[in-house]
Amino acid sequence: MNVSVVLFTSDLRVHDHPPLRAALGRGHEVVPLFVRDPAVARAGHGAPNRDAFLADCLADLDTGLRERGGRLVVRSGDPVAEVGAVVREADADDVHMAAGCSGFSRRREDRLRRALEADGRRLYVHDAVVTALPTGAVTPDGSDHYAVFTPYFRRWSRERLREPLAAPRVVRTPRDIRSEDLPARTDVPTVSEGLADGGEQEGRRRLAAWLARGVDAYEEGHDDLAGDATSRLSPYLHFGAVSATEAVHRARSRGGAGAEAFVRQLCWRDFHHQVLAARPDAAADDYRTRHDHWRRGKEADADLRAWREGRTGYPVVDAAMRQLAHEGWMHNRGRLLTASFLTKTLYIDWREGARHFLDLLVDGDVANNQLNWQWMAGTGTDSRPNRVLNPVIQGKRYDPDGAYVRKWVPELAGLEGPAVHEPWKLPGLDRARYDYPDPMVELSDGLARFRQARGKDQGA
Numbered sequence: 001m002n003v004s005v006v007l008f009t010s011d012l013r014v015h016d017h018p019p020l021r022a023a024l025g026r027g028h029e030v031v032p033l034f035v036r037d038p039a040v041a042r043a044g045h046g047a048p049n050r051d052a053f054l055a056d057c058l059a060d061l062d063t064g065l066r067e068r069g070g071r072l073v074v075r076s077g078d079p080v081a082e083v084g085a086v087v088r089e090a091d092a093d094d095v096h097m098a099a100g101c102s103g104f105s106r107r108r109e110d111r112l113r114r115a116l117e118a119d120g121r122r123l124y125v126h127d128a129v130v131t132a133l134p135t136g137a138v139t140p141d142g143s144d145h146y147a148v149f150t151p152y153f154r155r156w157s158r159e160r161l162r163e164p165l166a167a168p169r170v171v172r173t174p175r176d177i178r179s180e181d182l183p184a185r186t187d188v189p190t191v192s193e194g195l196a197d198g199g200e201q202e203g204r205r206r207l208a209a210w211l212a213r214g215v216d217a218y219e220e221g222h223d224d225l226a227g228d229a230t231s232r233l234s235p236y237l238h239f240g241a242v243s244a245t246e247a248v249h250r251a252r253s254r255g256g257a258g259a260e261a262f263v264r265q266l267c268w269r270d271f272h273h274q275v276l277a278a279r280p281d282a283a284a285d286d287y288r289t290r291h292d293h294w295r296r297g298k299e300a301d302a303d304l305r306a307w308r309e310g311r312t313g314y315p316v317v318d319a320a321m322r323q324l325a326h327e328g329w330m331h332n333r334g335r336l337l338t339a340s341f342l343t344k345t346l347y348i349d350w351r352e353g354a355r356h357f358l359d360l361l362v363d364g365d366v367a368n369n370q371l372n373w374q375w376m377a378g379t380g381t382d383s384r385p386n387r388v389l390n391p392v393i394q395g396k397r398y399d400p401d402g403a404y405v406r407k408w409v410p411e412l413a414g415l416e417g418p419a420v421h422e423p424w425k426l427p428g429l430d431r432a433r434y435d436y437p438d439p440m441v442e443l444s445d446g447l448a449r450f451r452q453a454r455g456k457d458q459g460a
């Protein structure tokens, strides 16, 4: 019987999986393969939270395949060498995988194609597996990608997405292909205490529950820090345990203002992926330089440490940073205001913030993380690059009762209502009861420093 290898990367699922369906559709036996590539950690992209979530996803993928008669084969090493070895062991004709969009995944794809072709085999790369719409499928006149979200969204909304695919009923895997033991979540040290469980089943359960019960309140509630009324699907989308294409289809058939707003956010995900696919250098370099001379040296290092540890003296900033440490996840509004605080109020390089986020975020993703950081730093695609989010105004607006701060900054739990956003305003003796630092910088000083470095406009 003919054999295909399906190389899983950021698409750890059996539902709506074009590479798997294509391989099976040819009547082939399939070796579902995942390669643990040490280069990911060497490049600084390893993180315990993601390793733990990945272990859950691989275990669940293996279960999904076993229920259908197959199993997951796991190898460690250079993916090109490992795929080559499995192809030879199984005497496979071809390899199927999802298209990636980062420079790293593109280089991997190219190397793999060359190696397979040199060996007389073929690589099939499938689009719209990681993103809903293939990157590069729509472009504006005169450019290879959209640099502004709104026109991209308009165009994206008019495109027909491929139909989601059912999970295969049967997967036949050759018996004699060796696999390493699957990694276990419990083997990963220093995982955030509140880390979510990974895996396709959990992702699908959450998507169904979200569409049944959560999404209607999304448009109203998505910025409410304490309300926690977003889908929390980002890690499942990042690992491909949930398909973006399927999520868009299901949200559209659900309908309503909340579902539309949710689809718009999924479009932001595609937007950043298409920017990165066209400009892989934006993972590390300014997408648009503002000629910044970011603060460096001892004082900046100390400020960066305080920001990371959630002791800036601005309660909502500290709450969000502590949520990140505890859960390996942070509310989008928290991400925006902590990123603004680091890059604009403290005038510290966005790459420092992006690195810390990538060290902890379970959904940490080169396209979404780096380009959102650049958006907030004003070096990316934001059309108002000098906007500065005032953390006190943001706190009062998006955590009006202060519940989010009280949850994550227990030192301030005794403070009722919005007063929790400005503990420095308490009269002397009252203030002394709270073991919480004073603001590390006056907002007006931070703003003046930033405006001097950059220029004019600002916002709340």
Ligand SMILES: Cc1cc2nc3c(=O)[nH]c(=O)nc-3n(C[C@H](O)[C@H](O)[C@H](O)COP(=O)(O)OP(=O)(O)OC[C@H]3O[C@@H](n4cnc5c(N)ncnc54)[C@H](O)[C@@H]3O)c2cc1C
Residues within 6 Å of the ligand: 222, 230, 231, 232, 233, 234, 235, 237, 238, 262, 265, 266, 267, 268, 269, 270, 272, 330, 331, 332, 333, 335, 336, 339, 357, 361, 363, 364, 365, 366, 368, 369, 370, 372, 373, 376
């Ligand atoms: C500084 C900064 C860093 C970020 N880093 C990441 C990251 O590493 N990985 C990541 O997935 N998201 C990142 N985001 C985007 C966003 O904050 C998260 O996707 C969102 O908070 C995840 O929560 P959710 O699943 O409940 O989102 P929901 O609000 O329920 O949105 C649904 C989905 O839409 C996508 N989405 C929503 N907002 C964005 C956005 N602004 N950009 C791209 N996709 C979006 C996500 O896949 C998300 O799961 C970052 C945002 C900022 C400002």
